[in-house]
Amino acid sequence: MHVKKGETVIVIAGNDKGKVGEISDVYRDAGRLTVKGVNLRWKHKRPSQQNPKGERVQQECSIHHSNVMLYDAELKKGVRKRKAESKR
Secondary structure (H helix, E strand, O other): OOOOOOOEEEEOOOOOOOOEEEEEEEEOOOOEEEEOOOOEEEEEEOOOOOOOOOEEEEEEOOEEHHHEEEEEOOOOEEEOOOOOOOOO
């Protein structure tokens, strides 16, 4: 995967195109990641003894890694990261 946890990325495809955020979780086996403030969905919580009314909370859902690009704050746009050349 071309990005790691803690890096700042920009979304290049989907409903949140153009949003910038930090990666909070990476799921390598599924090829997905979670970005702070991106792809928010409403989760309906069932009433319980601690919370008898129940509630609606917004949570971040994962997006595919191909829909994000590393973000450069100086250039204020997405950039490509080159792989390190292997020593032969």
